[in-house]
Amino acid sequence: MSATEETVKDIIVKIVHCDREVLTPTATFQDMKADSLDMVQVLVALEDEFGIEIPDEDAQKFQNFGDFITYVDAKVAEKGNA
Protein backbone atom coordinates (compact mmCIF):
# COMPACT_ATOMS: atom_id res chain seq x y z
CA MET A 1 0.00 0.00 0.00
CA SER A 2 1.49 3.38 -1.03
CA ALA A 3 2.00 6.34 1.27
CA THR A 4 -0.39 8.28 -0.94
CA GLU A 5 -3.10 5.71 -0.45
CA GLU A 6 -2.72 5.82 3.32
CA THR A 7 -2.90 9.61 3.40
CA VAL A 8 -5.92 9.71 1.10
CA LYS A 9 -7.63 7.15 3.31
CA ASP A 10 -6.88 9.23 6.43
CA ILE A 11 -8.47 12.26 4.78
CA ILE A 12 -11.58 10.48 3.54
CA VAL A 13 -12.19 8.69 6.85
CA LYS A 14 -11.81 11.98 8.74
CA ILE A 15 -14.21 13.91 6.51
CA VAL A 16 -16.74 11.29 5.43
CA HIS A 17 -16.67 9.27 8.68
CA CYS A 18 -16.78 5.98 6.78
CA ASP A 19 -15.03 2.77 7.87
CA ARG A 20 -11.47 2.51 6.61
CA GLU A 21 -12.19 -1.02 5.38
CA VAL A 22 -14.74 0.38 2.92
CA LEU A 23 -11.95 2.12 1.00
CA THR A 24 -11.00 -0.54 -1.51
CA PRO A 25 -9.89 0.56 -5.02
CA THR A 26 -13.35 -0.12 -6.44
CA ALA A 27 -15.28 1.62 -3.62
CA THR A 28 -17.70 4.19 -5.02
CA PHE A 29 -18.88 7.38 -3.33
CA GLN A 30 -22.14 5.59 -2.57
CA ASP A 31 -20.14 2.87 -0.81
CA MET A 32 -18.48 5.60 1.26
CA LYS A 33 -21.92 7.17 1.89
CA ALA A 34 -20.42 10.52 0.89
CA ASP A 35 -22.62 13.43 -0.16
CA SER A 36 -21.56 16.20 -2.54
CA LEU A 37 -20.31 18.44 0.28
CA ASP A 38 -18.17 15.58 1.65
CA MET A 39 -16.60 15.13 -1.76
CA VAL A 40 -15.75 18.82 -2.17
CA GLN A 41 -14.20 18.86 1.29
CA VAL A 42 -12.15 15.75 0.46
CA LEU A 43 -10.88 17.37 -2.72
CA VAL A 44 -9.94 20.57 -0.88
CA ALA A 45 -8.14 18.57 1.82
CA LEU A 46 -6.24 16.57 -0.80
CA GLU A 47 -5.20 19.77 -2.55
CA ASP A 48 -3.87 21.21 0.70
CA GLU A 49 -2.16 18.00 1.79
CA PHE A 50 -0.39 17.28 -1.48
CA GLY A 51 0.03 20.86 -2.77
CA ILE A 52 -1.78 20.01 -5.99
CA GLU A 53 -4.89 21.28 -7.76
CA ILE A 54 -7.86 19.04 -8.54
CA PRO A 55 -10.30 21.09 -10.64
CA ASP A 56 -13.92 19.96 -10.80
CA GLU A 57 -13.46 19.30 -14.50
CA ASP A 58 -11.14 16.41 -13.51
CA ALA A 59 -12.87 15.38 -10.28
CA GLN A 60 -16.15 14.81 -12.10
CA LYS A 61 -14.50 11.86 -13.86
CA PHE A 62 -13.66 10.04 -10.60
CA GLN A 63 -15.72 6.88 -10.25
CA ASN A 64 -14.14 5.23 -7.22
CA PHE A 65 -11.46 5.37 -4.55
CA GLY A 66 -8.86 3.93 -6.94
CA ASP A 67 -9.37 6.89 -9.27
CA PHE A 68 -8.42 9.26 -6.43
CA ILE A 69 -5.15 7.44 -5.83
CA THR A 70 -4.23 7.25 -9.51
CA TYR A 71 -5.00 10.95 -10.00
CA VAL A 72 -3.19 12.15 -6.88
CA ASP A 73 -0.13 10.01 -7.67
CA ALA A 74 0.01 11.40 -11.21
CA LYS A 75 -0.37 15.01 -10.01
CA VAL A 76 2.30 14.60 -7.33
CA ALA A 77 4.68 13.07 -9.90
CA GLU A 78 3.88 15.89 -12.33
CA LYS A 79 4.69 18.42 -9.61
CA GLY A 80 7.97 16.64 -8.81
CA ASN A 81 8.99 16.76 -12.45
CA ALA A 82 8.08 20.40 -12.93
Added chain:
Amino acid sequence: MLKGKVALVTGGSRGIGRAIALKLAEQGADVIINFFRRRQAAEQTAKDVESLGVAAKVIKANVGDPEKIDEMFDIIGSSFGRLDIFINNAASGLPRSALDLDAKGWDWTMDINAKAFLLCTQRAVKLMEGRGGKIVTISSLGSYLVLPGYVAIGISKAALEALTRYLAIELAAKGICVNAVAGSLVTTEAGMLYTRAAQEQLGEAFPWQTTPAGRLVAPEDIANVVAFLCGEEAFMIRGQIILVDGGTSLVPFSLMSKGG
Protein backbone atom coordinates in the same frame (compact mmCIF):
# COMPACT_ATOMS: atom_id res chain seq x y z
CA MET B 1 -16.80 54.74 -16.75
CA LEU B 2 -14.67 52.41 -14.63
CA LYS B 3 -11.49 52.96 -16.60
CA GLY B 4 -8.36 52.40 -14.51
CA LYS B 5 -10.26 50.77 -11.63
CA VAL B 6 -9.19 47.44 -10.19
CA ALA B 7 -12.05 45.07 -9.35
CA LEU B 8 -12.17 41.74 -7.54
CA VAL B 9 -15.06 39.38 -8.25
CA THR B 10 -15.21 36.33 -5.99
CA GLY B 11 -16.72 33.30 -7.67
CA GLY B 12 -16.05 35.06 -10.93
CA SER B 13 -15.55 32.06 -13.20
CA ARG B 14 -19.16 31.43 -14.23
CA GLY B 15 -22.77 32.42 -13.77
CA ILE B 16 -23.49 35.76 -12.13
CA GLY B 17 -19.81 36.32 -11.26
CA ARG B 18 -18.72 35.85 -14.87
CA ALA B 19 -21.40 38.28 -16.09
CA ILE B 20 -20.25 40.85 -13.53
CA ALA B 21 -16.58 40.39 -14.48
CA LEU B 22 -17.42 40.98 -18.13
CA LYS B 23 -19.65 43.97 -17.41
CA LEU B 24 -17.00 45.68 -15.26
CA ALA B 25 -14.39 44.95 -17.94
CA GLU B 26 -16.69 46.38 -20.60
CA GLN B 27 -16.73 49.58 -18.54
CA GLY B 28 -12.94 49.69 -18.40
CA ALA B 29 -12.01 48.01 -15.11
CA ASP B 30 -9.15 45.53 -14.73
CA VAL B 31 -10.69 42.42 -13.19
CA ILE B 32 -9.37 39.86 -10.73
CA ILE B 33 -11.35 36.66 -11.05
CA ASN B 34 -11.41 34.50 -7.96
CA PHE B 35 -12.46 30.87 -8.36
CA PHE B 36 -12.63 27.81 -6.15
CA ARG B 37 -13.21 24.67 -8.22
CA ARG B 38 -13.44 25.54 -11.93
CA ARG B 39 -10.07 26.66 -13.25
CA GLN B 40 -10.90 26.18 -16.93
CA ALA B 41 -14.01 28.32 -16.60
CA ALA B 42 -12.07 31.00 -14.70
CA GLU B 43 -9.37 31.11 -17.35
CA GLN B 44 -11.98 31.37 -20.08
CA THR B 45 -13.60 34.30 -18.26
CA ALA B 46 -10.17 35.94 -17.89
CA LYS B 47 -9.57 35.50 -21.61
CA ASP B 48 -12.95 37.07 -22.38
CA VAL B 49 -12.19 39.95 -19.99
CA GLU B 50 -8.84 40.57 -21.69
CA SER B 51 -10.50 40.58 -25.11
CA LEU B 52 -12.32 43.72 -23.90
CA GLY B 53 -8.97 45.51 -23.68
CA VAL B 54 -8.37 45.39 -19.93
CA ALA B 55 -6.19 43.27 -17.64
CA ALA B 56 -7.40 40.09 -15.98
CA LYS B 57 -5.92 37.94 -13.24
CA VAL B 58 -7.14 34.58 -11.99
CA ILE B 59 -6.71 33.67 -8.31
CA LYS B 60 -7.77 30.34 -6.84
CA ALA B 61 -9.05 30.56 -3.27
CA ASN B 62 -11.71 28.91 -1.16
CA VAL B 63 -13.23 32.00 0.46
CA GLY B 64 -14.67 29.75 3.16
CA ASP B 65 -11.12 29.44 4.52
CA PRO B 66 -9.74 32.58 6.23
CA GLU B 67 -6.14 31.59 5.41
CA LYS B 68 -6.96 31.35 1.69
CA ILE B 69 -8.65 34.77 1.86
CA ASP B 70 -5.45 36.22 3.31
CA GLU B 71 -3.36 34.55 0.62
CA MET B 72 -5.65 35.93 -2.11
CA PHE B 73 -5.46 39.50 -0.79
CA ASP B 74 -1.68 39.21 -0.34
CA ILE B 75 -1.47 38.40 -4.07
CA ILE B 76 -3.79 41.30 -4.95
CA GLY B 77 -1.73 43.65 -2.79
CA SER B 78 1.57 42.64 -4.37
CA SER B 79 0.19 42.53 -7.94
CA PHE B 80 -1.98 45.67 -7.99
CA GLY B 81 -1.20 47.52 -4.75
CA ARG B 82 -4.81 48.66 -4.48
CA LEU B 83 -8.43 47.68 -5.01
CA ASP B 84 -11.28 49.97 -6.10
CA ILE B 85 -14.17 47.53 -6.41
CA PHE B 86 -14.93 44.39 -4.41
CA ILE B 87 -17.79 42.16 -5.57
CA ASN B 88 -18.70 39.50 -3.02
CA ASN B 89 -20.36 36.94 -5.24
CA ALA B 90 -18.99 33.50 -4.31
CA ALA B 91 -21.70 31.31 -2.79
CA SER B 92 -22.34 27.70 -1.98
CA GLY B 93 -24.85 25.56 -0.15
CA LEU B 94 -26.66 22.25 -0.13
CA PRO B 95 -30.38 21.97 -0.87
CA ARG B 96 -31.63 20.73 2.52
CA SER B 97 -34.65 21.29 4.70
CA ALA B 98 -34.04 22.68 8.20
CA LEU B 99 -34.46 19.29 9.83
CA ASP B 100 -31.99 17.65 7.43
CA LEU B 101 -29.31 20.35 7.72
CA ASP B 102 -26.32 19.20 9.77
CA ALA B 103 -23.63 21.30 11.44
CA LYS B 104 -21.19 20.70 8.61
CA GLY B 105 -23.63 21.95 5.97
CA TRP B 106 -24.50 24.99 8.11
CA ASP B 107 -20.84 25.91 8.69
CA TRP B 108 -19.88 25.38 5.06
CA THR B 109 -22.66 27.63 3.81
CA MET B 110 -22.23 30.34 6.41
CA ASP B 111 -18.45 30.40 5.99
CA ILE B 112 -18.54 30.85 2.21
CA ASN B 113 -21.66 33.00 1.91
CA ALA B 114 -21.54 35.23 4.98
CA LYS B 115 -18.28 35.05 6.93
CA ALA B 116 -16.23 35.48 3.74
CA PHE B 117 -18.01 38.77 3.06
CA LEU B 118 -16.81 40.11 6.41
CA LEU B 119 -13.25 38.80 6.14
CA CYS B 120 -12.80 39.81 2.49
CA THR B 121 -14.18 43.28 3.21
CA GLN B 122 -11.73 43.74 6.09
CA ARG B 123 -8.85 43.05 3.70
CA ALA B 124 -10.40 44.95 0.76
CA VAL B 125 -10.82 48.10 2.85
CA LYS B 126 -7.07 48.19 3.54
CA LEU B 127 -6.50 48.30 -0.22
CA MET B 128 -9.15 51.04 -0.64
CA GLU B 129 -8.03 53.19 2.29
CA GLY B 130 -7.60 56.87 1.45
CA ARG B 131 -9.18 56.59 -2.01
CA GLY B 132 -12.65 55.20 -1.33
CA GLY B 133 -14.20 52.30 -3.16
CA LYS B 134 -17.28 50.27 -4.00
CA ILE B 135 -18.37 47.05 -2.39
CA VAL B 136 -21.33 45.10 -3.73
CA THR B 137 -22.51 41.74 -2.46
CA ILE B 138 -24.89 39.34 -4.14
CA SER B 139 -27.92 38.21 -2.18
CA SER B 140 -31.21 36.55 -3.06
CA LEU B 141 -34.92 36.66 -2.30
CA GLY B 142 -34.38 33.57 -0.15
CA SER B 143 -33.04 35.87 2.57
CA TYR B 144 -36.63 36.56 3.57
CA LEU B 145 -38.89 34.35 1.44
CA VAL B 146 -39.13 30.69 2.43
CA LEU B 147 -37.94 28.59 -0.52
CA PRO B 148 -37.78 24.79 -0.60
CA GLY B 149 -34.41 23.42 0.52
CA TYR B 150 -32.97 26.91 0.85
CA VAL B 151 -32.75 27.30 4.62
CA ALA B 152 -28.95 27.42 4.97
CA ILE B 153 -28.42 29.68 1.99
CA GLY B 154 -31.38 31.87 2.95
CA ILE B 155 -30.02 32.41 6.45
CA SER B 156 -26.54 33.12 5.12
CA LYS B 157 -27.99 35.70 2.73
CA ALA B 158 -29.97 37.31 5.56
CA ALA B 159 -26.72 37.63 7.53
CA LEU B 160 -25.01 39.06 4.49
CA GLU B 161 -27.75 41.65 4.00
CA ALA B 162 -27.53 42.75 7.64
CA LEU B 163 -23.77 42.98 7.28
CA THR B 164 -24.25 45.11 4.17
CA ARG B 165 -26.11 47.70 6.24
CA TYR B 166 -23.57 47.70 9.08
CA LEU B 167 -20.63 47.95 6.71
CA ALA B 168 -22.32 50.71 4.71
CA ILE B 169 -22.44 52.88 7.82
CA GLU B 170 -19.04 51.90 9.24
CA LEU B 171 -17.32 52.53 5.92
CA ALA B 172 -19.31 55.59 4.82
CA ALA B 173 -16.78 58.04 6.22
CA LYS B 174 -14.01 56.31 4.27
CA GLY B 175 -15.83 57.01 1.01
CA ILE B 176 -16.61 53.34 0.53
CA CYS B 177 -20.12 52.53 -0.72
CA VAL B 178 -21.54 49.17 0.34
CA ASN B 179 -24.70 47.73 -1.20
CA ALA B 180 -26.26 44.42 -2.19
CA VAL B 181 -28.06 43.17 -5.28
CA ALA B 182 -30.58 40.39 -4.75
CA GLY B 183 -32.08 38.29 -7.50
CA SER B 184 -34.90 35.80 -7.69
CA LEU B 185 -34.18 32.62 -9.64
CA VAL B 186 -31.32 33.44 -12.02
CA THR B 187 -30.65 31.42 -15.16
CA THR B 188 -27.26 30.03 -14.12
CA GLU B 189 -26.02 26.46 -13.79
CA ALA B 190 -26.33 26.77 -9.99
CA GLY B 191 -29.84 28.23 -10.30
CA MET B 192 -30.97 25.38 -12.49
CA LEU B 193 -29.40 22.77 -10.17
CA TYR B 194 -31.25 24.33 -7.26
CA THR B 195 -34.53 24.31 -9.18
CA ARG B 196 -34.20 20.61 -9.94
CA ALA B 197 -33.45 19.81 -6.28
CA ALA B 198 -36.36 21.97 -5.13
CA GLN B 199 -38.73 20.28 -7.57
CA GLU B 200 -37.72 16.91 -6.16
CA GLN B 201 -38.54 18.12 -2.65
CA LEU B 202 -41.82 19.70 -3.72
CA GLY B 203 -42.88 16.85 -5.95
CA GLU B 204 -44.15 19.41 -8.42
CA ALA B 205 -42.82 22.11 -10.75
CA PHE B 206 -40.91 24.93 -9.05
CA PRO B 207 -43.28 27.91 -8.96
CA TRP B 208 -40.83 30.36 -10.50
CA GLN B 209 -40.97 29.38 -14.16
CA THR B 210 -41.08 33.04 -15.15
CA THR B 211 -41.49 36.50 -13.60
CA PRO B 212 -44.14 39.21 -14.06
CA ALA B 213 -41.59 40.80 -16.43
CA GLY B 214 -42.07 37.86 -18.77
CA ARG B 215 -38.85 35.90 -18.33
CA LEU B 216 -36.48 34.68 -15.63
CA VAL B 217 -33.66 36.91 -14.42
CA ALA B 218 -30.44 36.53 -16.45
CA PRO B 219 -26.95 36.94 -14.92
CA GLU B 220 -26.54 40.07 -17.04
CA ASP B 221 -29.59 41.66 -15.35
CA ILE B 222 -27.75 41.37 -12.02
CA ALA B 223 -24.45 42.52 -13.56
CA ASN B 224 -26.03 45.68 -14.98
CA VAL B 225 -27.19 46.82 -11.55
CA VAL B 226 -23.89 45.84 -9.91
CA ALA B 227 -22.02 47.96 -12.48
CA PHE B 228 -24.33 50.89 -11.77
CA LEU B 229 -23.63 50.59 -8.04
CA CYS B 230 -19.89 50.64 -8.85
CA GLY B 231 -20.23 53.96 -10.65
CA GLU B 232 -20.12 57.48 -9.16
CA GLU B 233 -23.78 58.06 -10.02
CA ALA B 234 -24.67 55.62 -7.23
CA PHE B 235 -22.55 57.46 -4.64
CA MET B 236 -25.51 58.30 -2.39
CA ILE B 237 -26.92 54.76 -2.33
CA ARG B 238 -25.69 53.16 0.89
CA GLY B 239 -26.54 49.88 2.57
CA GLN B 240 -29.42 49.04 0.25
CA ILE B 241 -30.58 45.67 -1.03
CA ILE B 242 -31.57 46.27 -4.65
CA LEU B 243 -34.01 43.61 -5.89
CA VAL B 244 -33.61 42.44 -9.47
CA ASP B 245 -36.48 40.00 -9.71
CA GLY B 246 -38.78 41.07 -12.53
CA GLY B 247 -41.44 41.74 -9.89
CA THR B 248 -41.37 38.21 -8.44
CA SER B 249 -41.34 39.35 -4.82
CA LEU B 250 -44.60 41.26 -5.31
CA VAL B 251 -46.64 38.28 -6.45
CA PRO B 252 -47.87 35.34 -4.32
CA PHE B 253 -46.27 31.99 -5.23
CA SER B 254 -49.67 30.57 -6.13
CA LEU B 255 -50.06 33.12 -8.92
CA MET B 256 -46.50 32.91 -10.20
CA SER B 257 -46.96 29.76 -12.28
CA LYS B 258 -49.85 31.55 -14.00
CA GLY B 259 -47.39 34.20 -15.12
CA GLY B 260 -48.18 36.62 -12.31
